[in-house]
Amino acid sequence: MTTELPRDIKLASSEKQIDQSSSNWLPPGLALQKVDEKIMTLNVGPQHPGSGHMRLIIQIDGDYIVACDPDPGYVHRGEEKMAEYRNYITNIPHLERPVIHDSCNILYPYVLGVEELLGIEVPERAKYLRVIGAEINRCIYIMYWLAIYGIFLGHSTMFMWPTGDRELLIDLMEKMTGARVTHSHFVPGGVRNDLPANFEDVCLRQVNYFEKRIKEYAAVFYDNPILISRTKDTGVLSRQDAIRLGTTGSVLRASGVDFDVRKKEPYDVYDEFDFESIVMKEGDSYARSKVPWLDMMESCRIIKQALEKIPKSGSVRVKLKPNPKGKGFDTVYKRVESGRGSLGCYIVSDAKPEPYRLKLSVPSFRNLIALPYLLKGEKLGNMPAVYWSLNYWPVEADR
Amino acid sequence: MGTATGIIRALNSGIKHLAIKRFTLRYPEEKLKFVGDGYQYDPSTGVGIAGLKGRHMLFHDKCTGCQLCAIACEGVAEAIAMVKVPEEHKHNKKAIMPQIDYGKCVFCGLCVDACPFYALYMTNDYELCSFSKEGLIYTPAQLQVKPYVAQDVDIIITDRGASHG
Ligand code: SF4
Ligand code: SF4
Numbered sequence: 147m148t149t150e151l152p153r154d155i156k157l158a159s160s161e162k163q164i165d166q167s168s169s170n171w172l173p174p175g176l177a178l179q180k181v182d183e184k185i186m187t188l189n190v191g192p193q194h195p196g197s198g199h200m201r202l203i204i205q206i207d208g209d210y211i212v213a214c215d216p217d218p219g220y221v222h223r224g225e226e227k228m229a230e231y232r233n234y235i236t237n238i239p240h241l242e243r244p245v246i247h248d249s250c251n252i253l254y255p256y257v258l259g260v261e262e263l264l265g266i267e268v269p270e271r272a273k274y275l276r277v278i279g280a281e282i283n284r285c286i287y288i289m290y291w292l293a294i295y296g297i298f299l300g301h302s303t304m305f306m307w308p309t310g311d312r313e314l315l316i317d318l319m320e321k322m323t324g325a326r327v328t329h330s331h332f333v334p335g336g337v338r339n340d341l342p343a344n345f346e347d348v349c350l351r352q353v354n355y356f357e358k359r360i361k362e363y364a365a366v367f368y369d370n371p372i373l374i375s376r377t378k379d380t381g382v383l384s385r386q387d388a389i390r391l392g393t394t395g396s397v398l399r400a401s402g403v404d405f406d407v408r409k410k411e412p413y414d415v416y417d418e419f420d421f422e423s424i425v426m427k428e429g430d431s432y433a434r435s436k437v438p439w440l441d442m443m444e445s446c447r448i449i450k451q452a453l454e455k456i457p458k459s460g461s462v463r464v465k466l467k468p469n470p471k472g473k474g475f476d477t478v479y480k481r482v483e484s485g486r487g488s489l490g491c492y493i494v495s496d497a498k499p500e501p502y503r504l505k506l507s508v509p510s511f512r513n514l515i516a517l518p519y520l521l522k523g524e525k526l527g528n529m530p531a532v533y534w535s536l537n538y539w540p541v542e543a544d545r
Numbered sequence: 546m547g548t549a550t551g552i553i554r555a556l557n558s559g560i561k562h563l564a565i566k567r568f569t570l571r572y573p574e575e576k577l578k579f580v581g582d583g584y585q586y587d588p589s590t591g592v593g594i595a596g597l598k599g600r601h602m603l604f605h606d607k608c609t610g611c612q613l614c615a616i617a618c619e620g621v622a623e624a625i626a627m628v629k630v631p632e633e634h635k636h637n638k639k640a641i642m643p644q645i646d647y648g649k650c651v652f653c654g655l656c657v658d659a660c661p662f663y664a665l666y667m668t669n670d671y672e673l674c675s676f677s678k679e680g681l682i683y684t685p686a687q688l689q690v691k692p693y694v695a696q697d698v699d700i701i702i703t704d705r706g707a708s709h710g
Binding site for chain 2: 238317320325338367372
């Protein structure tokens with residue numbers, strides 16, 4: 147026997163739910179509204195809306211979105227707290243877990259910071275090896291992101307091709323670091339090991355082929371009228387809003403702001419390479435999906451230049467004392483350009499082998515903030531196209 | 546560009562792939578080739594030697610039971626436990642050696658970096674699955690065995706695309 151709940155009880159409980167949710171941070175025009183006959187609340191997630199566990203509380207009026215409240219936090223791992231109990235070396239394997247596809251880039255600011263704290267001078271060859279590793283990793287991440295963007299839009303060819311072509315680069319990383327995804331390759335003082343014999347030739351061959359392959363994506367994906375009709379002019383983020391909301395990386399550059407940490411604050415040897423930071427004016431989902439793809443071509447250029455310029459011999463790692471310590475109370479903040487945007491690491495040291503405090507400032511979380519602004523007034527069917535174009539990785543946002 | 550031309554171009558670039566070689570690695574039948582014999586580390590220079598970070602290999606004639614590998618792993622995964630071994634070595638008075646639990650190990654290789662006596666290396670063996678949790682725990686005697694790893698194919702790039710062959 148089923149009994150229908152009286153209508154007002156339903157209303158009361160959903161009101162209460164709204165009060166408890168996190169929507170207070172949104173400005174009045176965007177906050178979640180009271181549910182009535184017209185407006186319905188829809189939970190997208192938290193069981194994997196595509197890429198890791200997070201929830202979007204979406205309110206729709208018919209087919210149109212009236213409010214959206216992203217609710218991250220389902221994959222919080224306490225990385226920052228964990229870092230306070232481990233020394234500067236044993237922090238490495240767990241700090242790369244938030245974005246295993248981009249594991250070199252998420253370690254990069256940490257490693258640069260620890261080097262400054264401990265006063266380590268890195269050998270020149272190691273700097274080039276890091277650039278090669280970081281750029282290959284950026285491509286690996288973007289290919290994975292692109293594959294999911296394809297499947298989000300129902301374009302299964304675009305899921306298969308990047309997943310397959312990504313294998314070329316994963317194979318390179320496996321030869322270089324010995325692991326396919328979580329490399330644990332960057333350490334304070336350089337990199338863990340030197341290149342294997344013959345790596346330069348293999349790398350050049352595979353990167354050239356990879357570059358040829360990604361150019362073919364233009365016809366099947368980026369010039370495809372079906373993709374254009376679904377992503378052009380959806381979720382437009384103006385230049386002012388992009389700056390005001392603090393977005394970063396491909397989202398910021400797709401809105402016409404030329405900001406690439408590799409160009410503006412070159413770290414390691416990035417100032418020696420000739421590459422462009424990709425900027426597009428439109429600020430819609432199409433531009434946001436195209437900027438990372440063009441970024442990959444620049445990455446390929448950097449890898450090829452690095453293979454040419456790298457010193458042919460020399461040490462790649464400075465030997466540290468066991469349990470290296472900072473000199474005294476000291477703080478350092480370093481940032482790098484990751485596959486998603488500027489990724490910062492703030493370390494406070496108090497002359498112990500462990501950091502006193504470690505804070506990761508991640509691009510995913512900063513890009514997610516733009517989502518409620520972009521989704522208002524969009525059709526529900528466009529939600530995946532806008533959501534995933536933000537270059538957002540749930541696990542990284544939650545740390 | 547008109548919609549129709551765009552769609553035809555997209556289909557066309559898909560059709561071209563009928564002539565391109567298959568890239569998929571047919572895994573259990575063929576296996577990927579690796580560089581070297583697994584990740585190793587030279588404590589005198591402090592630099593590793595490139596190779597796959599797979600199952601470990603322990604040299605009983607070199608291990609002194611100093612526990613440095615277990616201390617390194619404490620902050621990572623607590624996968625290493627020091628256990629008694631029956632054989633007696635002059636250099637290993639306590640007769641203890643590392644035992645590794647592959648249910649916990651994350652294959653970071655920091656234990657290899659920690660060993661100062663060239664006693665712990667990694668190998669190319671990556672097929673470690675087992676039906677029980679106990680089966681994942683490798684005793685020093687099991688770690689001593691050098692694994693046989695089939696290495697058949699590498700990525701080959703030709704005019705007809707990349708393939709494993
Ligand atoms: S590889 Fe890493 S996790 Fe595995 S036993 Fe060694 S230190 Fe521990
Ligand atoms: S394997 Fe190396 S680090 Fe571990 S106990 Fe033996 S000698 Fe010491």
